[in-house]
Amino acid sequence: xxxxxxxxxxxxxxxxxxxxxxxxxxLRLGTWPTPLEPAPxxxxxxxxxxxxxxxxxxxxxxxxxxxxxxxxxxWTVAGALAEGADTLVTTGAAQSNxxxxxxxxxxxxxxxxxxxxxxxxxxxxxxxxxxDGLLGxxxxxxxxxxAESLDARARETAAELRRAGANPAVIPFGGSSVLGARxxxxxGREILQQSPEVRHIVVALGSGGTMAGLVAAAGARRVLGVDxxxxxxxxxxxxxxxxxxxxxxxxxxxxxxxxxxxxAGYATLTSETAEALSLAARCEGVVLDPVYxxxxxxxxxxxxxxxxxxxxxxxxxxxxxxxPGFFGxxxxxxxxxx
Ligand SMILES: *Cc1c(COP(=O)(O)O)cnc(C)c1O
Numbered sequence: 040x041x042x043x044x045x046x047x048x049x050x051x052x053x054x055x056x057x058x059x060x061x062x063x064x065x066l067r068l069g070t071w072p073t074p075l076e077p078a079p080x081x082x083x084x085x086x087x088x089x090x091x092x093x094x095x096x097x098x099x100x101x102x103x104x105x106x107x108x109x110x111x112x113x114w115t116v117a118g119a120l121a122e123g124a125d126t127l128v129t130t131g132a133a134q135s136n137x138x139x140x141x142x143x144x145x146x147x148x149x150x151x152x153x154x155x156x157x158x159x160x161x162x163x164x165x166x167x168x169x170x171d172g173l174l175g176x177x178x179x180x181x182x183x184x185x186a187e188s189l190d191a192r193a194r195e196t197a198a199e200l201r202r203a204g205a206n207p208a209v210i211p212f213g214g215s216s217v218l219g220a221r222x223x224x225x226x227g228r229e230i231l232q233q234s235p236e237v238r239h240i241v242v243a244l245g246s247g248g249t250m251a252g253l254v255a256a257a258g259a260r261r262v263l264g265v266d267x268x269x270x271x272x273x274x275x276x277x278x279x280x281x282x283x284x285x286x287x288x289x290x291x292x293x294x295x296x297x298x299x300x301x302x303a304g305y306a307t308l309t310s311e312t313a314e315a316l317s318l319a320a321r322c323e324g325v326v327l328d329p330v331y332x333x334x335x336x337x338x339x340x341x342x343x344x345x346x347x348x349x350x351x352x353x354x355x356x357x358x359x360x361x362x363p364g365f366f367g368x369x370x371x372x373x374x375x376x377x
Pocket of ligand 1 (some may be wrong): 108213215246249332361
C-alpha cells in the first residue's frame, strides 16, 4: 500500500493492491439492512426449487424511489464532504437512477446538484427526469455523448462552478469508483449474513461498482453479472475495483459476466427483458425495471436454461431499484399491453 493515494473518486488503483481504507466514515442515508425476501413462485417458474430463490430488496433503500446508488453515494458523497464540497456534479443517461439519487442526497444534505445528462431536454419529462426536477437539481444537456464525453463535460461544468465561487465535487459516472464500490462490499457482507449458503448472486452490470463490491465480499465465483451495455470494457472495470477492495483479488477469467441480454443496446427493451418484467410482476408482485433488473432476471433465466444455475443452488437476485425508469421508458407500454 506504500505510495497509494486515496482520492474521493478513488480512481486508478494498482491491480492487486488493496486501496487504503478512507480516512472518513460513510454517510448513513438509507435504511439498512434491506430485506432478503423469498420468491418461491418465481423460482418454480424459472425451473428452480421453491426455496432456491431470494430477492435482495435494494430497491427499498429509502430516499426518493430507492435503489443501489444510495449505498455508493454514502461513500462518494462522504468523500466530497471531507473535501469541503458544497455542490455535487454528476453524469448519466436521461433516465439515470444514479443522477436522480444524487439529486435526492444533495437535497437531503443541503448541497446544490448539477446533473450533466446525455441527450436533449425532452418536451415532456417523465420517470427519473421528473424526479430530478422535483428534487431541485439543475440539468445540463450534453447532446449525443458517451460516458467519457459526459465526464469531460462534467469537469468543465465543475470548473465553471468553481470560477463562480462554488466548491463542486464530481461524482463519477454511475457513482462507480473504488470508493463507491465500498457500499457493495458492505452489501455483500450483509447478504452473506442473511444467507450464508448463497451460491449465486445475480446482479445487473452497468457502471460496474455494484458487481465489484459484491465480488470483493463474496468472491468472483458466486457473483453473476448480467451486462446491460452501459459502458464498454466493464469486465476490466469490475476487476480493477474489486482488486482494490480485497486481499484476494479475482482474476479476470474468474469473473462471471453474461453479455447475452444487451440486445440492441442499453436503452432498448429486449423481448427477454419484457418477459422477465411480467414474470416477476405476476409471480411475486415485484416490479423490475426495463434497463437493469429486468435484464438481471432475464440473465438468471438464461443461466438456469443453460445449466449455469441449477435447482438446489441458493440464488439471490439483486433488486437494485430503477422503478422510476419503468415510468420513463418509451417501450414499456407496448410490452405490457402488446
Ligand atoms: C445503476 C444501476 C445498476 C447497475 O449498477 P452499477 O454499479 O452501475 O453496475 C443496476 N440496477 C439499477 C436499477 C441501476 O440504477
